[in-house]
Amino acid sequence: MAISCYCSLWTGSRRVITLWIAVRTGGRVAIQGIILDVDGTVILASKVLDGASETLDILRNRGYKLVFCTQQNQDSDRKLSDRLNAAGLQIYEQEIVSAGTVAVDYLAQNHRGSQVYVVGADSIRDRLSLAGLKVLADRNGETAEVVLVATDPDVNLTRLSVAAEAVRRGADFYVTSLDRGEPMADRIIPGPGSLALAIAYTAGRRPVVLGKPSPAMVAAVRDRLQLPSSSIAVVGDQPAQDVRLGRFLGATTVLVMSGVTTPEALERTSSSYRPDVILPGIKDVPAWLDLNKQKQPS
Amino acid sequence: MAISCYCSLWTGSRRVITLWIAVRTGGRVAIQGIILDVDGTVILASKVLDGASETLDILRNRGYKLVFCTQQNQDSDRKLSDRLNAAGLQIYEQEIVSAGTVAVDYLAQNHRGSQVYVVGADSIRDRLSLAGLKVLADRNGETAEVVLVATDPDVNLTRLSVAAEAVRRGADFYVTSLDRGEPMADRIIPGPGSLALAIAYTAGRRPVVLGKPSPAMVAAVRDRLQLPSSSIAVVGDQPAQDVRLGRFLGATTVLVMSGVTTPEALERTSSSYRPDVILPGIKDVPAWLDLNKQKQPS
Numbered sequence: 194m195a196i197s198c199y200c201s202l203w204t205g206s207r208r209v210i211t212l213w214i215a216v217r218t219g220g221r222v223a224i225q226g227i228i229l230d231v232d233g234t235v236i237l238a239s240k241v242l243d244g245a246s247e248t249l250d251i252l253r254n255r256g257y258k259l260v261f262c263t264q265q266n267q268d269s270d271r272k273l274s275d276r277l278n279a280a281g282l283q284i285y286e287q288e289i290v291s292a293g294t295v296a297v298d299y300l301a302q303n304h305r306g307s308q309v310y311v312v313g314a315d316s317i318r319d320r321l322s323l324a325g326l327k328v329l330a331d332r333n334g335e336t337a338e339v340v341l342v343a344t345d346p347d348v349n350l351t352r353l354s355v356a357a358e359a360v361r362r363g364a365d366f367y368v369t370s371l372d373r374g375e376p377m378a379d380r381i382i383p384g385p386g387s388l389a390l391a392i393a394y395t396a397g398r399r400p401v402v403l404g405k406p407s408p409a410m411v412a413a414v415r416d417r418l419q420l421p422s423s424s425i426a427v428v429g430d431q432p433a434q435d436v437r438l439g440r441f442l443g444a445t446t447v448l449v450m451s452g453v454t455t456p457e458a459l460e461r462t463s464s465s466y467r468p469d470v471i472l473p474g475i476k477d478v479p480a481w482l483d484l485n486k487q488k489q490p491s
Numbered sequence: 492m493a494i495s496c497y498c499s500l501w502t503g504s505r506r507v508i509t510l511w512i513a514v515r516t517g518g519r520v521a522i523q524g525i526i527l528d529v530d531g532t533v534i535l536a537s538k539v540l541d542g543a544s545e546t547l548d549i550l551r552n553r554g555y556k557l558v559f560c561t562q563q564n565q566d567s568d569r570k571l572s573d574r575l576n577a578a579g580l581q582i583y584e585q586e587i588v589s590a591g592t593v594a595v596d597y598l599a600q601n602h603r604g605s606q607v608y609v610v611g612a613d614s615i616r617d618r619l620s621l622a623g624l625k626v627l628a629d630r631n632g633e634t635a636e637v638v639l640v641a642t643d644p645d646v647n648l649t650r651l652s653v654a655a656e657a658v659r660r661g662a663d664f665y666v667t668s669l670d671r672g673e674p675m676a677d678r679i680i681p682g683p684g685s686l687a688l689a690i691a692y693t694a695g696r697r698p699v700v701l702g703k704p705s706p707a708m709v710a711a712v713r714d715r716l717q718l719p720s721s722s723i724a725v726v727g728d729q730p731a732q733d734v735r736l737g738r739f740l741g742a743t744t745v746l747v748m749s750g751v752t753t754p755e756a757l758e759r760t761s762s763s764y765r766p767d768v769i770l771p772g773i774k775d776v777p778a779w780l781d782l783n784k785q786k787q788p789s
Binding site for chain 1: 633643644645646647648651652653655656659671672677678679680681682684685686688689690692693694695
C-alpha cells in the first residue's frame with residue numbers, strides 16, 4: 194500500500210513550494226532501525242539543529258536502533274563522538290559509521306601490509322599505520338600500491354603529483370567520499386571528491402569511492418544494524434549520498450531540507466535519487482514514523 | 492579533390508599499425524602559414540625532437556609563415572623563446588602564441604581594472620598586474636571579480652579554497668588550458684585543467700578555457716597569421732587541443748605521433764578530433780607539404 198500527501202515549504206525568499214510526500218508501506222514491516230546523516234541532518238556548521246537533541250531521545254526511548262552515518266574522515270569515531278557531545282548532542286561512539294573508519298577497515302582487510310600513499314590528514318595516516326598498512330612519505334609515495342584520498346588541510350602540488358604518479362603507475366585508487374567540500378565561516382574548503390578529481394584527471398583514472406553510497410558503506414551499516422532492509426529508514430540531507438545509500442540498502446529514504454539541498458535543486462534531482470519522503474527537518478521524523486506505523490498492515 | 496594513402500607506424504612493442512592519411516585539397520589554396528604546437532611536436536621533455544631544428548629552417552626558407560602555439564603559461568613569450576633557443580631550437584618571441592599571454596591579454600581587454608584572484612605562478616600574477624588588473628592576495632581573494640587558474644607550483648588548500656569561494660560567489664572563472672599535467676623526470680605534475688576541475692567541483696561551476704582550442708586562442712593565432720583558414724595547417728600531437736584548434740580555425744589538421752598520443756589512443760579518439768593527416772614527426776612535414784602542393788589545382 195502507498196499513501197501520499199503534499200507538504201509546503203517556504204524558501205528563503207518566502208516563495209511557497211509544494212513537495213510530494215509518498216510513503217511506501219505496502220507489504221513492509223515497521224521501521225526498527227534509523228540511519229541518520231550527521232552534517233545538515235542533526236548538526237549544521239557545528240550547531241545542533243532545531244529539535245535534534247530531543248528527537249534523538251524520543252527515538253531511543255521508543256526503541257529505534259540508531260546509526261549515525263557520516264562522510265567525516267579526519268577524526269576517529271571516538272573523537273567525533275566527543276566533538277558532537279561537546280556541541281550538545283548525545284551520540285555514542287558505537288553508533289557512528291564514518292567514511293574514515295570504513296576506509297581504514299576496508300584497506301586493512303583488502304590491502305593489509307601494502308604500501309599506501311595518503312592525501313589526507315595525519316590522523317587517518319596514523320590509523321592506517323595502526324591497521325597494518327605501510328604509510329609512505331612524499332619522497333617515495335610514487336611507488337605506492339594503494340592511494341587513498343581524504344580531507345587534507347595540508348594538500349599541495351607535491352602531494353597531488355605523487356598521488357597522480359602512483360595512480361598512473363597502477364596503484365589501487367580510493368577516495369573516502371566524493372564530497373565537494375565543507376562550507377566554513379568565510380569560505381568553502383575543497384573536500385576529498387575535489388582533490389580526487391584533480392588526481393584522477395591528471396592520472397587518467399577514476400577512484401573507487403569508499404564512503405556513502407558505496408558498497409563498503411552499505412556493508413558497514415548493514416553489519417551495524419543487523420536488520421532487514423525493509424525495517425530500515427535512512428534520513429539525510431543529500432540525495433546523491435543519503436538517498437542513494439538508502440536505495441542501495443533497499444531501505445525507506447527520508448530527505449530533510451535542513452542541510453545543503455534547496456527545493457530548487459531537489460526539483461532538478463535525477464529520479465533515481467528522489468526520496469520516498471521529504472520532511473522539513475529531523476524534528477518531524479517521530480511524527481512521520483507514527484503515521485507510517487498506523488498505515489502498517491496489522 | 493581529396494587524396495588518401497596509408498602509412499605504417501611501429502609502436503613500442505613493434506606491433507605495426509596502419510594509419511589512414513587523407514589530404515583534403517579540393518578547392519583549397521596552397522598552405523602558406525603553419526601553426527606548430529611546441530611540447531610533443533618540436534620539443535619533448537626539454538629535448539629537441541629529431542629533425543625539428545632543420546625542419547624549421549626548411550620551412551622558413553621556403554617562405555612559410557610560422558606560429559608556435561603552446562599551452563605554456565608560466566613564462567613570458569620572451570622567456571619561452573630564450574628557453575627554446577637555449578635548448579637548441581631557434582624560435583623567435585614574435586612567433587609565439589602562448590596560453591599565458593592570451594589569458595593575460597584577454598583579461599586586460601575584458602576585465603581591465605577588475606580584482607582578480609590567481610591560482611598560478613608569480614610570473615603570471617606579475618604580468619596581470621602590468622596589464623592593469625588588481626591581483627588579490629590569498630587573504631582577500633574570496634571577493635575577486637575574476638578567478639584565473641594556471642600552472643601553480645605552490646598550490647595548496649588555501650589557494651584552492653579561496654578560488655572556489657570566489658567562484659561560488661559569482662566571480663568570472665577562467666583557466667589557461669585544460670591540460671591534465673606535465674610529465675617530469677620522476678612524476679606527472681597536475682596541470683591547470685586538474686586544478687581548475689577541483690575548484691569547479693567544489694564551487695559547482697565550470698571554467699571558461701582561454702588556451703587551445705578556445706575562441707580566444709583561435710582569434711590570437713588568426714590575428715598573428717593574417718591568412719585565410721584554407722591556407723593554414725595546424726601541426727600538433729594532441730587531438731583534443733591541436734586538432735580541435737585547427738577545426739575551429741577551419742585549417743588543415745596534422746597530427747604528429749612524436750608526443751603524448753599513442754596509436755591505440757588515436758584509434759579511440761572521437762571522430763570530431765580526427766586529423767586530416769597523420770605523420771610520424773615534424774621532420775615529415777616538408778615532404779607532406781610538397782605532396783600537398785603537387786595536388787593543388789593549377
